Amino acid sequence: MPLFGRVRWCATWLVAAAVMAPLYAANTSHDDANAQNKPQTMTRAEVTAIIANSRRIVTPNGVDEMVKVPINGIDQWLSIRGKDRRNPILLMLHGGPASPSMPDDYTYQSSWEDYFTVVQWDQRGAGKTYAANSEQNMAPGMTIEGMTDDAAQVVQYLREHYHKQKIFVLGHSWGTVLGTRLAQQHPDWLYAYIGVGQVVNVRRNEEIGYGFALREAQASGNAKALAELKGIAPYPGTAPLTLDRLGVRSKWEMFYGGLAFGRQNYSFDSDAETLSPDYSQQELDAIDKGSAFTIHHLMASVIDVDFDNTTHFKCPVILFVGAHDETTSHELAEQWFDKLQAPSKRLVIFADAAHMVMQEQPGRFLTHLVNDALPLAQAAGDAAPAEVSRDR
Secondary structure (H helix, E strand, O other), rough: OOOOOOOOOOOHEEEEEEEEOOEEEOOOOOOHOOOOOOOHHOOOOHHHHHHHHHHHOOOOOOEEEEEEEEEEEEEEEEEEEEEOOOOOOOEEEEEEOOOHHHHHHHOOHHHHHOOEEEEEOOOOOOOOHHHHHHHHHHHHOOHHHHHHHHHHHHHHHHHHHHHOOOEEEEOOHHHHHHHHHHHHOOOHHEEEEEEEEEEEEHHHHHHHOOOHHHHHHHOOOOOHHHHHHHHHOOOOOOOOOHHHHHHHHHHHHHEEEEEEEOOOOOOOOOOOOOOOOOOOHHHHHHHHHHHHHHHHHHHHHHHOEEEOOOOOOOEEEEEEEOOOOOOOOHHHOOOOOOOOOOOOOOOOOOOOOOOHHHHHHHHHHHHHHHHHHHHHHHOOOOOOOOOOOOOO
């Protein structure tokens, strides 16, 4: 989920219905031919029930929980799913801020659950957590420091509830801000910190993303894009950034594939959210409301995030970088990785991906989770027994 740059579409259930495969009447008699050939749409409830049933976890040691946990004075929602609770825990810190990954995790996460107990957390001000609390109660902790402590409390809950000494933390986009800080503060809790769409220096990131969009607009002769982009110059500049200026940069950087490689918009993700089996309509509506609330509180501080000199880690670090990521600059992430000092570190560059790596190249993403991260837990005995194979 893009840092500040999320652009959402009001995808109605009519849109969802339009992409449903038609159901045909079973009766094939001549009298019913017209009824048989007439497409019928499905309700959202019917669609989400099918999705929920297809991903239902039925293994003896499996875990499939949706829990509301009191953390730092408010109720915060966790989805906890895995085929075998003996596997290590992987906590995902979503992007945004306030762009939860829980409502579309069904599009890419199921295969992860063979190897990890995957935890999706709707952060303070996001999604189901926003819907469950008043803005008045959420506001006092709506700071980078406060939300880092929220993340720490989530990790503590998971370690205690599932009897784990360590877990994996995977931060995506804005989630890398919390993940980097958490890894600095509590390295002994983590098998590894995994950064995807790593934030390094936000002001420099905005400059690079803007430059990319401007170059692409010039190369393609896009007069509208050029007018809008030149209209916010110099960008980011020294004046306080507004959401409108950030939105222009994000809009055109996304249009030229800096968010999802080869795509001009975010509809593939936002449309999938509308069919989430884990979200009610009220909770879907809360995503946009929570985003506005959260950005109001965090914008001034997030724009000054700078990890240029945060390069010493006491836990392993793994970075997954989309080669075309301009939302959080792949260039900055690669340069930062070169400076990192950690017990071990690994950089994986996905050739045909930008910012949404786990959705753009899900098979390759899983391969690297299993090959690069999982062995750190297996070495500590924190994994279910591997499958048995024999040669004949």
